[in-house]
Amino acid sequence: MPFNYPGLSAIIYWIIGLIATILLFASVLFHELCHSIIARRYGLPIARITLFFFGGVSEMTEEPQDPRIELKMAAAGPISSLLLATIFGIAYYSTSNLQMPPQIIAPLEYGFWINTFLAGFNLLPGFPMDGGRILRASLWLWRKDLVSSTKIAARIGVWLAYLMIAIGISLTFVGLWPTGIWLVFIGFFLKNGAESSLRHTLVNKALLGISIEDIMTKNVKTIEPDISIDSFVTEYLLQYRHEVYPVLKEGKILGLASIQDAKQIPKDRWKTTSVKDIIRPNEKIPMVRPDREAIDALMKMSKYDVGQVLVVVDGDLLGIVTHSDILQVVKAKTELNL
Template identity: 35%
Template structure:
């Protein structure tokens, strides 16, 4: 993800900040500055506002770390933890294979939040006794926010932790992973509609525009996330066993590196309508040339420029293998549109994003029909 910046690693897990996080950090800090009573000096309120914000986000990181550490302990790798506008996300790479494991990984996040609420509350009492009222207020706010965080996450609908707990329980009872997933998704969408409806009521009955809009925003986000989680589950299931060789385009012509751009246009692009070609000597991969590489060169130079002058060389390319799992290809592919497929150094074909997307859409579409 390029829309985020790295904060380094914690327990070996990369930690990233999504840009939307800065919006929420500014909002939380500003509202905190006004939350503290006005009889404290402004500088102190700003300083404590920032400090509280940082501790708040540290709480979210600890919540996510709890999920991640338990996932890793159970043999499920965690790619990274990202903080964004709604809090944190642990990118856990696989689903748990047993309901009890899923239950444990899901429930430990809210438990961590509750534990932190307890710690902050204890500190607030101690500090109040020591007559450190401002910092005691700050600790109390952190205790409350951690309780809210735990309760919100325990709502029994996807994609929230409570949704996973709910799915694990249904899964354990029925032994049917798909039914449990579908049910947790339905409940998650129901919760999302309830948030939207609540927001509308607050706007039109109580005339609290900002609070209402905020609820609608959360509802809309939850609805999208529930659907996305469900589709991901379907996709993952439907793609198990599918290999790169199933989506490879074998008919893509290979282009010689010495060819001029003019010849590529006349002999390859115009007759085939293709926009990307593997560049190869014999069948040995040297690079990839795309229509957009070519368009960067002025028309007057097409006669004198060769393919190897402008191609992406092989050492800068991502490469796929025939027997590679399609799921691992999807993870590696990122934003790349074309990946050459290579076997024993020879180019076999190419995987195009468009073909792949059509393949995925068809599979998910069918999967929805096959498992209604």
């Protein structure tokens, strides 16, 4: 900054730096909000927006089912950044011609470059960045195949990530280690994002059209809350292959008891401690209806960080769906290319 705007006091440089940092995060937030506005317009829920130092992510709970919608949604971010870059650029040009003080000119210049960089970087054709999503949507429109389009875009994203990592490592060896480390970090972030997004697409595609009723386990083994942990272990955990059991009393769901819950109690207290003392309460158990889509069960497992959901209608337990049940369906449909 002193090179571009010499002769200012240290406090002015700090103030300009602070303003530039605020502009960076405000620009990223505006970029992600534009994604979210388009997504919500087409009925795609956004769980949250997460900001990083180098960008942000609008976390969708559903993927778009139409390539045209994805194209509009992906393009909204770069277009918004280019719009801000134009506004800041015009303001910077005007204030420079008017010879206004650096405290005004400098933040406007940084606002221009920040948004130009955001637009350019996000337009790189590496999935799941905006450019990669635009590429996937275009391929999807042309090939009429979401999975193959995602694989191509994700593969390009991984190649781009490896290129960034290689350039970053090279820069560290020639003394530009801050930029090099930055590129390596972004490269790994992009690689993980591409691979994760591809898995997410494959799972969504495999579960499309499958209801919870299709995959749930019926006639679930349940236990009474008053039996001892010793009985729970010997009569259930060691007799059957399940790790989790719904706890019912007079047909009412009280909670879940698992092998992990039993492990929390010392073995010398198993005969004197009942299951009701270790169950996870009802309000902490994810539940779904049987007519919901299988992907809803997976999303609830992810949200609650559990391996199963109960299938319930009007308080009555109809079945249970585990993470293994869903993975089995995904594996079978993926291997059979269905």
